[in-house]
Amino acid sequence: MFPLLIAWLLTSAAMLGAEEIRxxxxxxxxxxxxxxxxELENSHTALASTWDRTGANGDGGDFKDLRPPTATEPGRNILLDVDGPGCIHRIFLGVLGPQQQGTRIQIFLDGLSAPTIDLPITEFFDYQNGPLPYPLVFFKSYPGTLFPIPFAQHCLVQLVNADYGKPDWNDARWSNYWQITYTRYSESVKVKSLTWPLSEAEKREALATREAWLLAESSAPLPPAQWDAEHSTALAPHETLSFDLPGTGVIRQLRVQLEPATPQVLEAVRLQLTWDGAAEPSVDVPVGYFFGHVHGGLGQVLQSPAAVNGPSGPLHPDNWDLVPYSTTFHSLLLGTTDREAYACFPMPFAHGARVKLVNTGDVAVSLARVRLQLERREKLPPDWGRFHATWTHSLADTADTPRVGPKQVPVKTVLQRSGAGKYVGVMLSIDWPSYAWWGEGDWLIWSDEAGWPPSYHGTGSEEYFNSGWCRFDRKAVSGFVTLRPGHPTVYSFHLNDAFQFRKSIRVVEEQMGHKLIGEGHPRWINTAFWYGREPQPAGSD
Incomplete structure (x- = not known):
């Protein structure tokens, strides 16, 4: 009831000409x-992190602004110092234990002399007894929080420790692998800074989000009482299932079922979506790589040393016992059931849409079914883009592989486009037969920028997927389908922290950390999910 009331109040305020306040x-x-x-807008998402400025792999402790103690202030470690208006979406760190008990996190907003938040980091990130509700704060494979911290004018995040600067000091007491993801908005955007403690209404909002996330990571969205469009057929080799959606509307839920759900079928049958009478599809991806279940199928039980189930991870990062997991997964945007896969990306169209399943292979498909939940509209908001999905694959670290940074590290290009749009996530898959770790490479994102370094420079592959220590867990916005050995397939989505761009976007992942990458050249495969101002060709392989 409360979210519905808030939505009604916001709508009423907008109708009266009131300014939206974030x-x-x-x-x-x-x-x-x-x-x-x-929605497309003028904003910029970036990352402050401990990435290794030499271009090597020492990403744990390259702190950018350490300030020794003075006569009036303790030693400080400045993690973020940025003007507003903006919002912090994510704070991550690598280790949280007895060694870090003397370190506090302080968050100063809008130039105030007193911090809005001032807590021991062991308390701030405590998912059981701390101030924020699980799973918005967590300690699965990594400790961290995805709780939003908006700021109107300025934000300073620092660590303090009274022992910093003493002869026996060890930088490990700061913890390591810090990451802070934040977005800055245009000056016209009205942001209200966080106050602490939360009001009762804000606490209810936090709990409502907690419940929605727990539901999203554990179950599929409810189907409608009746699907607005449903088409099914058998597909012989090189046959196509195709149908049109007239008028204006939004695809709210898309479900696809293929039988048999084998890797051959899931890679051969491509999902193609075309908007507004465009000549080429804006979505053109093998079904199994769009939804991620190409190698996991529906409901297999596998084992991996990289799987983390439940709210907490292994007691020690060197514990590499095999952990059973199900390939059935759920999230806010993608997932699988016992018979089909689903997607909840909003997919708007102003002048009709065309939906296709194209069997590009030589294997017969006994059942191909598409079901859609639609919202019919008279017109679309002018700031809505069109949904795109771009699928590419290549062999790792070859002579033709692009390279970046001071050490010219090979990278896999996830997305590179010109124009205006918004990058909202990825499904990544790697052909990796080994139990060894594949993901020491960092994620790098240039949005409306060029040169080195990009404003988003990560500290390792798994951190981009909200995980850590060579492992993966499942949340409402990130997780895994399958894990090493075999075909590790992982996903990460961006909601408030999406990457808006007005001129260009470039997203890459470094390929480094194990000799198999350079010697075996495994296939790196990704589906980038994004919105463009206008329908564009997907540009898939």
Whole structure:
């Protein structure tokens, strides 16, 4: 009832000409809804992290702004110092234990002399007894929080420790692998800074988001009482299932069922979506790589040393016992059931849409079914883009592989486009027969920028997927389908922290950390999910 009341009040205020104010409740509501995902705006998402500025792999402790103690202040470790208006979406760190007990996190907003938040990091990131509700704060494979911290004018995040600067000091007491993801908005955007403690209304919003996330990571969305469009057929080799959607509307839920759900079928049958009478599809991806279940199928039980189940991870990062897991997965945007896969990206169209399943292979498909939940509209908001999915694959670290940074590290290009749009996530798969770790490479994102370094420079592959220590867990916005050995397939989505771009976007992942990458040249495969101002060709392989 409360979210519905808030939505009604916001709508009424907008009708009366009131300015939209982005406060913590606004951000929390958008963490449990994908309604806004197609919106394009002028903002910039970036990352402050401990990435190794030499270009090597020492990403744990390259702190950028250490300040020794003075007569009046303790030693400080400045993690973020940025002007507003903006919002922090994510704070991550690598280790949280007795060694870090003397370290506090302080968050100063809008130049105030007193911090809005001032807590021991062991308390701030405590998912059981700390100030924030699980799973918005967590300690699965890594400790961290995805709780929004909006700021109107300025934000300073620092660590303090009274022992910093003493002869026996060890930088490990700061913890390591820090990452802070944040977005800055245009000056015209009205942001209300976080106040602490939360009001009762804000606490209710946080709990509503908690419940929505727990539901999204554990179950598929409810189907409608009746699907607005449903088409099924058998597909002989090189046959196509195709149908049109007239008028204006939004695909709210897409489900695809293929039988048999083998890797051969899931890679051979391509999902193609075309918007507004465009000549080429904006989505053109093998079904199994769009939804991620190409090698996991539906409901297999596998084992991996990289799987983390439940709210907490292994007691020690060197514990490499095999952990059983199901390939059935759920999230706010993609997942699988016992017979089909689903997607909840909003997919708007103004002048009709065309949906196709194309069997490009030589294997017969006994059943190909598409079911859609549609919202019919008279017109679309002018700031809504069109949904795109771009699928590419290549062999790792070859003579033709692009390279970046001071050490010219090979990278896999996930997405590179010109124009205006919004990058909202990825499904990544790697052909990896080994039990060894494949993901020491960092994720790098240039949005409306060029040169080195990009404003988003990560500290390792698994951190981009909200995980750590060579392992993966499942959340409402990130997780895994299958894990090493075999075909590790992982996903990460961006809601409030999506990467808007007005001129260009480039997203790459470094390929480094194990000799098999350079000697075996495994295939790196990704599906990038994004919105463009206008329908564009997907540009898939």
């Amino acid at each position: 406060d913590v409740s606004w951000f929390l509501q958008r963490m449990r809804s994908v309604e806004h995902l197609a």
